Amino acid sequence: MLLLLLLLTSTSNGDAQRIPGLKKDDSCSCQVNSSVWAFPAIKFEGVLQLMQDCGDSLQNLQEQVKLSNERLPQILATIENVTARLEPYQYLNDQGLYTALHLRQLANELRELEEDISSIHQDKPSDQTQKLTQEIGKVRKDVDKMHLSNTFNMKTVKEKLRSLKNGVESCRTIPEEFINKQGVCSQRIMSNISTPVVTKISPYGKSYTSGSWGRQAKQGMENQEGSGEFYWVQPLVSGNRLGNIVRRYRSYDDFIASKNHEDVSVAPSYSHANAIQGSGTMVYGEAVFYNCYYSPELCRYDLQTKVTSRLKIPDVGTNNQFPYCYYNCKDWTDIDFAADETGLWVIYSTLGNHGNLVLSRLDSEAFNVTHTWTTRLFKKSVTNAFMVCGVLYATRYVDRFQEEVFYAFDTATGKDDNTLALPMEKIENGVASLSYNPIDRQLYMYNDGYLLSYQAIF
Numbered sequence: 001m002l003l004l005l006l007l008l009t010s011t012s013n014g015d016a017q018r019i020p021g022l023k024k025d026d027s028c029s030c031q032v033n034s035s036v037w038a039f040p041a042i043k044f045e046g047v048l049q050l051m052q053d054c055g056d057s058l059q060n061l062q063e064q065v066k067l068s069n070e071r072l073p074q075i076l077a078t079i080e081n082v083t084a085r086l087e088p089y090q091y092l093n094d095q096g097l098y099t100a101l102h103l104r105q106l107a108n109e110l111r112e113l114e115e116d117i118s119s120i121h122q123d124k125p126s127d128q129t130q131k132l133t134q135e136i137g138k139v140r141k142d143v144d145k146m147h148l149s150n151t152f153n154m155k156t157v158k159e160k161l162r163s164l165k166n167g168v169e170s171c172r173t174i175p176e177e178f179i180n181k182q183g184v185c186s187q188r189i190m191s192n193i194s195t196p197v198v199t200k201i202s203p204y205g206k207s208y209t210s211g212s213w214g215r216q217a218k219q220g221m222e223n224q225e226g227s228g229e230f231y232w233v234q235p236l237v238s239g240n241r242l243g244n245i246v247r248r249y250r251s252y253d254d255f256i257a258s259k260n261h262e263d264v265s266v267a268p269s270y271s272h273a274n275a276i277q278g279s280g281t282m283v284y285g286e287a288v289f290y291n292c293y294y295s296p297e298l299c300r301y302d303l304q305t306k307v308t309s310r311l312k313i314p315d316v317g318t319n320n321q322f323p324y325c326y327y328n329c330k331d332w333t334d335i336d337f338a339a340d341e342t343g344l345w346v347i348y349s350t351l352g353n354h355g356n357l358v359l360s361r362l363d364s365e366a367f368n369v370t371h372t373w374t375t376r377l378f379k380k381s382v383t384n385a386f387m388v389c390g391v392l393y394a395t396r397y398v399d400r401f402q403e404e405v406f407y408a409f410d411t412a413t414g415k416d417d418n419t420l421a422l423p424m425e426k427i428e429n430g431v432a433s434l435s436y437n438p439i440d441r442q443l444y445m446y447n448d449g450y451l452l453s454y455q456a457i458f
Helices: 002-009 041-094 103-123 127-146 154-173 176-180 252-257
Strands: 021-024 027-030 198-201 211-215 231-235 245-249 261-265 276-284 287-292 297-302 308-312 336-340 343-349 356-363 368-378 384-388 391-399 402-410 415-417 422-425 433-437 442-447 450-457
Touching: 103 127, 103 154, 127 154, 154 368, 211 276, 211 433, 231 252, 231 276, 245 252, 276 343, 276 433, 336 384, 336 433, 343 384, 356 391, 368 391, 368 402, 368 415, 384 433
Parallel strands: 276 336
Antiparallel strands: 021 027, 198 450, 211 231, 211 442, 231 245, 245 261, 276 287, 287 297, 297 308, 336 343, 343 356, 356 368, 384 391, 391 402, 402 415, 402 422, 433 442, 442 450
16 A cells, blocks of 8 residues: 555656755754645546456456356266267268268279279179169269369269169179069069067077078979078077077977977187177078177088188277167177079178178178179167168167058169168067078077067069
8 A cells, every 4th residue: 555655646757856955053954845745635546446446356257267267067068978979970070071082992992893894894793783884974074074174073983883882783793584584583672571470489588689590592402412491590699699509490390399409509608709799690591691700700510620710890889889770779790691593691780881881792701892882871779680682671669569661772773762661560578680581481589588480572
């Protein structure tokens, strides 16, 4: 306060006042104008108001800081929640979903397509190969124009390339006699699905809510002694994730009566490296095909030689990265084997296809991938999928007692159809597995411990 008073009582120019005086009788006398040192009340009141305003501002700031500190944990929790929810989709950015496809890469892919379709047309000329050649020629012109233009729809061109690749794969792998032959597959798309023709509780009990079952699916083995017509059940244990036992019944009557079974061990235990993971198992011929334990690899267990073979598909999603979901996720369903009139298939997703369904045809004996198709259907948006006559079908949840086949992708044409509405009755919510058998043309569902089968109608 003393400093404040000194400041207030100083002269306006900040200098000391000089006053002349007279010396008289050993004393000095002078006349002083004290008005220059009058107390500056107006300035003092202004300073006091300024101090008051500063105090109020400081108090407001302190209240804001206090409020921010109180809300900060909530804000951080929200950020962590959003980050956790976005993390599964980070790969979309990492893999370049939203970046333009480099023109050189586009040209390379197109050149490979041109070489493939030219080779196929020389070996197996058809109207389809001729049509694809013309379509690829049109795309080539569009790509050439891109080099001279700054405006183009890369997404449309990329989708066209995907469609052309599927068409080339169809010409390469699907025999023309199969496409054109009369019979069950001449109509291509199913027209309906029956009510369940078999309804049975799993021989392991209802507590085994996840697994797979069916009939040996390779055609031409029905009359072979010791193989052919046998039914099988594969239950999952350890959190509905793992298994190592496949139970076989030599006849339909034995299966219905749950007698005369044989338990086949594909691995010493369910935690062995060759054990089964997930409910996508398929018995095709004299082999069991499944997702290997805690691995992106596919396993083939030979029922005759007891030897396990492995196959790795690049970029495949596994370990709950892309399971079947829609209403509720069915864990450990990343890899799903299927069979139909054209052979053995595997259904999965990849990061490169942004989690959409990918379909590969397998050589069941050599155990390798022969051809691959990509779709635009997000795998987590469906409850299950299966193959019939070279057509991929997908299902979605309707309610506890009904599923619906709503999507089809025809490998013969490379085209998809999402306008289907084929109902499937069920007993419980969850669909652990759903597969087709070309021998009896039935669909086999593992439905939360219930074993159901349906007749496919064309």
